[in-house]
Amino acid sequence: MTQHDDHDLALLVRDDPVHTGPADTARMIRVGTRLRRRRQVGIAAAVGLAAAAVVAPFVLLGGTDTAVDTDLAPAGQTSASTSEAAQDPSTDPTQVTPKSLRDLSGSAQVCGVAVCRVSRGTVGSVERGEVIGTRLEMGTFDGVPEVLYAARNKGFDTITGKPKDSVDVLSAGIVVDGQLRRTVWSFQPVEEAGVLGPVFLYGAQRTIAEDGTPQFAMFGLIEGEHQEVTATVDGQSRPVAGLSTTVYPGYTAFYDRGPWDESWGDRAEITYGVPGGPSCTPLECGMIG
């Protein structure tokens, strides 16, 4: 690196136009608040476990009532040392007490498998890629079909950062007035072979169904064509909600949904796989966007 190089780069930076579009600060605050609450839930859980670890021997050994009253709070409460979580939410709606560890914003996203209803209404980019297989219908969301599909896109390969003639990407979307709108740009499995896979999972976080109940929803891909993909919870297996071997040639695309178990952490603790074949949990293979 020479001073000449430094100078040239400084000129390029100086001449580069700054972005002129608007910032969606409200969305950042909404997402940031959610992240903050998740962290607080984690802290509260850790404090609860730590308190239980300290107190359990006292209880087992016939410890005093005082120890239990002060250190092992009843379910739904926490130690006073949980800083922000112990404050009164009436003074600051972003602060949470143990009674309000769930999203209090009143704008909880209501989700299908992939698409979520947000304040701005219909979401999604018009799919400009060429759909290369069939569309797997995952049901309807907000009255429109939600589908899983693969599209061939031209342009840059964002994995390598290099221009590429085309990349085939598994995506999810909705069909509005006959127009396919992409809501999630997901996997480019061929390019990722050897790095990820053979199971690719997306989603599985806690969301709210249209009927107001907590649920999880996710979709994925498994290398090869399989007639069965199972979801296993606590040793009990069942078929996933839907699958297809014609969405993404050479792979089995599937989706799944179900009620949320409040004992789960950030993501549904479910193992997805092929009987006798590869399997994975969202914690190992999944990504939350």
Place this chain on the structure above:
Amino acid sequence: MDRHQRDREFEEFVAASWPRLRRAAYLLAHDTHDAEDLVQSALARCYAGWGRIRADSAYAYVHRALVNGYIDSTRRRTPVPVDHTTADEPAPGSPTDDADQRSELVELLAPLSPRERSIVVWRYYLDASEQDVAHELGVSVGTVKSTASRALARLRSAHTTTSLTSSQEHR
């Protein structure tokens, strides 16, 4: 700090940092939607930790979050929920698309690998020191220097080729 004060501070920070930060995200991702997601995600994380980050260290924090988010996305093809366009999505060539203009710097970065691109953007566009970039990315200071140098050499070579081609076409 109450919520209103925190939000006000954060909004001021976003207003000041957004144009350059959003452009940096585009320089990294070379894609309008990915850039939007990267910068939104980095700033949302920043908001989540605003109590301890505060304005004085927010720039360094959000720069690191942005570059790390980009590198992660290239490693694992992070699924990107699209929450940034509406049914009234503008057509290509509209003012929104024009906001991500091509430039010499974009051309310079295009052929680079994600790591190389991160080095150049972080070092020169976001104005971090060579030592900081090297430390954060786990490379040597020499690698930071040589990456930028190689990218420039490639750009100069491309310009020379373009100039030669166009001068031959004019003959």
